[in-house]
Amino acid sequence: MANPVRVRFAPSPTGSLHIGGLRTALFNWLYARKHNGAFVLRIEDTDQKRYDPTALATLTEALRWAGLHWDEGPDVGGAFGPYVQSERLALYQQWAQWLVDNGKAYKCFCTTERLAQVNKDKEARKELPGYDRFCRRLTPAEVAEKEAQGLKPVIRMKMPLDGQTVVQDVLRGDVVFENQTQQDAVLLKSDGFPTYHLAHVVDDHFMQISHVMRANEWLPSAALHMQLWLAFGWEIPVYVHLPVMLNPNGKGKMSKRNPPKDKYGNIIPVMVHDYINAGYLPEALDNFLANIGWNFGEERELFTMAEAVERFDLARINPANSAFPTEKLDWLNGEHLRALPLDELARRLRPVLEKAGFSVDETLLQQVTPIVQTRLKTLNEVVAMAGFFFRAEFIPAAPDKLPQKKMDAASTRLALEQSISVLETLRDFGRETTHAAVEKLTETLGLNNSQLFGVLRTAVSGQQVSPPLFETMEIVGQAETLRRLRLALESLKTLAA
RNA sequence: GGCCCCAUCGUCUAGAGGUUAGGACACGACCCUUUCAAGGUCAAAACCAGGGUUCGAUUCCCUGUGGGGUCACCA
Numbered sequence: 001m002a003n004p005v006r007v008r009f010a011p012s013p014t015g016s017l018h019i020g021g022l023r024t025a026l027f028n029w030l031y032a033r034k035h036n037g038a039f040v041l042r043i044e045d046t047d048q049k050r051y052d053p054t055a056l057a058t059l060t061e062a063l064r065w066a067g068l069h070w071d072e073g074p075d076v077g078g079a080f081g082p083y084v085q086s087e088r089l090a091l092y093q094q095w096a097q098w099l100v101d102n103g104k105a106y107k108c109f110c111t112t113e114r115l116a117q118v119n120k121d122k123e124a125r126k127e128l129p130g131y132d133r134f135c136r137r138l139t140p141a142e143v144a145e146k147e148a149q150g151l152k153p154v155i156r157m158k159m160p161l162d163g164q165t166v167v168q169d170v171l172r173g174d175v176v177f178e179n180q181t182q183q184d185a186v187l188l189k190s191d192g193f194p195t196y197h198l199a200h201v202v203d204d205h206f207m208q209i210s211h212v213m214r215a216n217e218w219l220p221s222a223a224l225h226m227q228l229w230l231a232f233g234w235e236i237p238v239y240v241h242l243p244v245m246l247n248p249n250g251k252g253k254m255s256k257r258n259p260p261k262d263k264y265g266n267i268i269p270v271m272v273h274d275y276i277n278a279g280y281l282p283e284a285l286d287n288f289l290a291n292i293g294w295n296f297g298e299e300r301e302l303f304t305m306a307e308a309v310e311r312f313d314l315a316r317i318n319p320a321n322s323a324f325p326t327e328k329l330d331w332l333n334g335e336h337l338r339a340l341p342l343d344e345l346a347r348r349l350r351p352v353l354e355k356a357g358f359s360v361d362e363t364l365l366q367q368v369t370p371i372v373q374t375r376l377k378t379l380n381e382v383v384a385m386a387g388f389f390f391r392a393e394f395i396p397a398a399p400d401k402l403p404q405k406k407m408d409a410a411s412t413r414l415a416l417e418q419s420i421s422v423l424e425t426l427r428d429f430g431r432e433t434t435h436a437a438v439e440k441l442t443e444t445l446g447l448n449n450s451q452l453f454g455v456l457r458t459a460v461s462g463q464q465v466s467p468p469l470f471e472t473m474e475i476v477g478q479a480e481t482l483r484r485l486r487l488a489l490e491s492l493k494t495l496a497a
Numbered sequence: 498g499g500c501c502c503c504a505u506c507g508u509c510u511a512g513a514g515g516u517u518a519g520g521a522c523a524c525g526a527c528c529c530u531u532u533c534a535a536g537g538u539c540a541a542a543a544c545c546a547g548g549g550u551u552c553g554a555u556u557c558c559c560u561g562u563g564g565g566g567u568c569a570c571c572a
Contacts, residue, residue: 012572047571112570128499129568154570172502181500181568189570196572220501220567241502244566248508253565263507263523291521295510299520318510319502321565325509328522338535374535385533404532435531453531465533 003210005037009063009070010200010214012044013055016273017062019324020215020245020254023289027242028213029068030290030305030312040207041073043084046193062272066282067305072207080207085199092194095202095232096155096187104231105187107153108135109146130183131156155188157197157224157231165223170240171319177223185224197221201228204237213240216321240314243293243321250323262326279352279380281340284333292325293318301328302335334377342369349382356383358390367475371467388461389475394484397462399491404454407447409495415445415455416489420482429478431470438470459488 009025011017017025032039041063043056060075072078082088099105110118110131119129136158138146147153160179167175187198194202204212219241229236244253247260248268254260260268269275275285283304290308291301295316337345346369353360372386388395403412422437423429442452457469460481466472473481 010572014572044572050571108570115569126498156570169502175501177500183568186570191570193570195570199572215566216502217566217572222501243503246565250508250564291509293509297511299511301509301521320504321502322510323508325522328509331522334535372534375533377534449531451531457532461532463532467533469531 003208005032005035006040006208006210007032007037007213008040008042008204008207008209009068010042010044010203011059012047012050013059014050014052015055016058016271018254018256019270019272019275019289022062022066022068022272022285023245023292024213024215024242025063025068026066026286026289027294027312027317030309031211031213031314032071033309034312037210038071038078039068040078040080040209041070041083042203042207043074044196044199045084045086046195046199048191048193058273062276065276066272066286085194085203088199088203089192089194091206092188092198092202093192096194096198099157099187099231100155102231103158105155105157106136106138106184107143107147108156108184108186109138109151109153110134133184136184152190154186154190156184157187157227159184159224159227165226167219167222167226167239169219169222170238170314171317172241175219175222179223182223182227185221187228197224197228201225201232201234205229205232205234209237211238211240213242216241216244240317241319242317243319245292246321246323248324248326253321254324260324268324268326279378280329280333281336281348281379284329284336287336288329288332291328292322302332330377337376337379338373340373342366342373345369345373348379352379352382353387353390356387358387359392360390364389364475368467371471371475375467385465386467388463388466389472394480394487395462396484396487396491397458397464399488399495401458401464402455402488402492402495404451407451407455409492411445411447412455413489413492415441415447415452416459416485416492418445419452419456420485420489423473423478423485424482426478429474429481431474434473435470455488456485460484 007028009028011021011025029039031037041060045051056074063070070076072080073083096105100107115131118132122129135156159182163179165177165179165182167177169175185197186195188194222239222241226236246253248262249260252258254270256270259270262268269278286305287303290296290305294312295318296303296308296311297316340348343366346365349369350360350365353365368386368389372382375385376382403409418441419438422441423434426433426437438452438456439449442449445452453469457466457472458464460469460476461472476484
């Protein structure tokens with residue numbers, strides 16, 4: 001009885017993938033995997049005005065990055081192709097014509113100018129805007145005449161004039177629309193391309209889609225889609241209208257046009273590539289997105305996609321729209337970062353460092369990775385935290401950064417001198433050895449760990465914030481550590497006592 | 498404005514008639530501490546309003562309010 005689960009993600013290739021699109025894709029993917037079904041990628045490139053030849057590659061790259069691999073679609077093929085709508089034009093035209101032939105749709109020759117005028121007149125009479133169905137009343141002879149004149153018509157749906165259309169939505173139950181409020185929407189444009197509405201129904205039928213999971217924005221046009229299914233007499237898929245992700249302040253949906261901001265006024269990226277470039281992990285972004293509108297259960301929010309697949313359930317989707325909880329992404333990213341095995345983290349850190357202009361020595365990378373792991377929220381932060389390890393030329397800190405709290409140039413000089421004399425005698429430069437040696441100095445110098453270590457940290461790393469000092473010195477090595485300490489000591493001379 | 502959807506801490510959410518309304522993020526305090534993190538402990542913080550139904554409503558119904566979506570030869 002039950003059809004096999006076949007779901008689809010049907011983006012329109014207009015650039016990188018919108019973050020909300022990724023969430024929709026993710027839910028479809030989770031559902032497909034959960035039910036051992038098929039996840040189909042279909043490209044909705046039926047708007048020639050918005051055609052962008054590079055967009056498809058960018059889009060699929062984002063999907064692959066997120067780990068949402070499709071079973072059927074461009075690149076991978078499948079039994080229900082082609083998966084790009086512009087390659088299926090004949091099919092839409094054929095079925096649009098079928099609707100006309102069967103009295104379910106009609107050709108409309110109205111110009112955009114007339115359409116505009118109709119709305120203007122309606123507005124003047126304080127009526128609701130909308131097409132006046134002028135061409136619905138055209139006789140076959142009139143239609144033939146206009147076509148003989150070479151006029152290119154659109155094909156419009158003949159919506160029922162009265163009664164109701166009921167759309168069954170998994171999350172909301174029956175949604176009822178009064179047919180009087182509906183429009184005779186365009187199904188096939190005059191250039192022979194379908195609109196979304198026609199393409200959706202025709203493709204989902206022929207691709208044997210079992211569940212239509214799409215954004216909530218589509219709910220208002222679902223009545224039209226329902227009438228289309230009825231007109232064709234095809235089996236109707238299950239509809240799930242997913243909640244929309246709103247701006248973090250809850251005002252309006254996430255959009256590139258009107259960039260959302262967090263509570264500090266920082267602009268929040270909307271495109272998946274922005275998140276990739278910002279150093280987020282795909283497993284974190286997926287985890288983050290899965291938590292918006294869906295709930296894992298067991299009061300758990302940190303999980304892998306494998307775990308999510310196991311538990312994914314339409315019944316746990318919350319139909320309410322939600323603000324984009326941007327702070328949780330940083331937290332989750334940190335969690336996933338720390339959960340990564342060290343060699344894997346190193347593998348992901350490398351390109352970030354290279355992009356920042358460093359040449360990355362593998363051994364050095366392996367040494368640095370463990371000491372930065374708990375200190376990173378995003379991969380990109382490794383540059384500020386530990387970039388100095390990879391810099392060809394050491395950049396010392398400004399001398400005035402050397403003295404720590406309650407220290408002056410003299411005490412700083414002394415701290416440096418003593419440290420140097422202790423450190424240069426050491427045979428072993430391991431973290432424990434150096435730590436023990438330096439720590440002993442604090443008493444004689446009358447300083448606390450924070451002060452003494454701070455001076456050395458600034459001298460050795462060139463930064464006031466760095467990974468732990470003794471680990472850092474071990475990696476930098478004895479000779480270079482001493483060189484930097486002497487450099488600092490020297491620079492102190494320029495500082496007024 | 499018409500139509501449609503939605504409504505629990507600031508935010509993401511659990512809850513499906515009787516709960517001290519739970520968790521998480523962020524925020525604050527404290528502990529740990531070598532800077533920054535991480536980790537630990539604690540605190541503060543919510544059922545939009547008004548009517549019903551009911552012995553009893555956060556939960557069910559209605560109305561209002563608020564928010565969102567949508568009204569193209571874009572998807």
